[in-house]
Amino acid sequence: MKKLIMVLAAALMLAPAYLPAADEAAAPAKPKKKLQMKMYMNQLEKAKAEAVKNEAPILVLVLLDGDEKSAMVKRFLLGNKLFKQFAQENFATLVLKGQKASKGGVVNTKSFKNWEFIEKNIMAEGTKSISDTADKLSFYPGAFFVSPDGEKKLADVPKYNPELGFGAWAMDVVARLEQGGISANVSPALKKAIENPQPDVKMSAAKKKK
Numbered sequence: 001m002k003k004l005i006m007v008l009a010a011a012l013m014l015a016p017a018y019l020p021a022a023d024e025a026a027a028p029a030k031p032k033k034k035l036q037m038k039m040y041m042n043q044l045e046k047a048k049a050e051a052v053k054n055e056a057p058i059l060v061l062v063l064l065d066g067d068e069k070s071a072m073v074k075r076f077l078l079g080n081k082l083f084k085q086f087a088q089e090n091f092a093t094l095v096l097k098g099q100k101a102s103k104g105g106v107v108n109t110k111s112f113k114n115w116e117f118i119e120k121n122i123m124a125e126g127t128k129s130i131s132d133t134a135d136k137l138s139f140y141p142g143a144f145f146v147s148p149d150g151e152k153k154l155a156d157v158p159k160y161n162p163e164l165g166f167g168a169w170a171m172d173v174v175a176r177l178e179q180g181g182i183s184a185n186v187s188p189a190l191k192k193a194i195e196n197p198q199p200d201v202k203m204s205a206a207k208k209k210k
Contacts, residue, residue, distance in 0.1 A: 039093040044114050047094040051148035059091045062142045065099050070141045076200040077160045082190055089185045106135040124156040154180045167197030
C-alpha cells in the first residue's frame with residue numbers, strides 16, 4: 001500500500017498544472033465597433049437594411065425642393081464634415097425629398113415616394129392638434145429617428161437652426177438619443193463643437209432686439 005501511495009504522489013507531481021484555455025480566460029471587453037454608415041436619398045429599404053445590419057437607428061430628414069429652409073439644412077447640416085462623421089459612426093441617414101403644393105400651404109404628398117412613412121412620423125409629439133395634418137408646411141423640413149426596421153419612431157429631432165449652428169443641434173440630438181437608451185459615439189472634435197457651439201449665420205438685428 002505504501003508503495004502504491006508513493007507511485008500516485010509521483011504521478012501527481014509530474015502532471016501539468018491546470019491552466020484555463022484561451023477562450024476560458026476572461027477576455028478584455030471588445031471596443032465598440034466603429035461604423036461607417038451611409039446616406040441614402042429616397043431609398044428607405046436600403047437605409048433599413050444597413051441600419052438592421054449595424055443595429056443602429058435611422059435619422060430621417062424630410063426636405064422640400066425649392067424651399068429656403070430645406071436649402072439651409074442641405075448646406076449647413078448635410079454639408080458639414082462633423083455631421084458626416086457623426087452620422088457614419090452612429091446612424092444611417094435617409095433623406096426624403098418632395099415638393100410644395102402649388103397652393104394651400106401644404107406639401108404635394110404625391111411628390112414623395114414614401115408618403116405613408118412620412119405621414120406616420122413627421123408630426124412631433126406634443127404639437128399635434130385636431131386640425132393638424134401631416135401635409136402642413138409647418139412640419140417641413142422635418143427630422144426624426146426611427147428603429148432600424150423603420151417601424152417605430154424613437155425620437156423627434158429639433159429643426160436645424162443656422163443661427164444656433166451645428167454644435168447646438170448635435171448637443172440636442174445626442175441628448176435625445178441617450179434618452180432613448182442609445183449611447184452616441186462622440187468624437188473629440190464633435191465634443192468640442194458641442195461644448196462651444198458657433199452659429200453658421202449671424203442673427204439678424206431685428207431678432208437680437210427681441
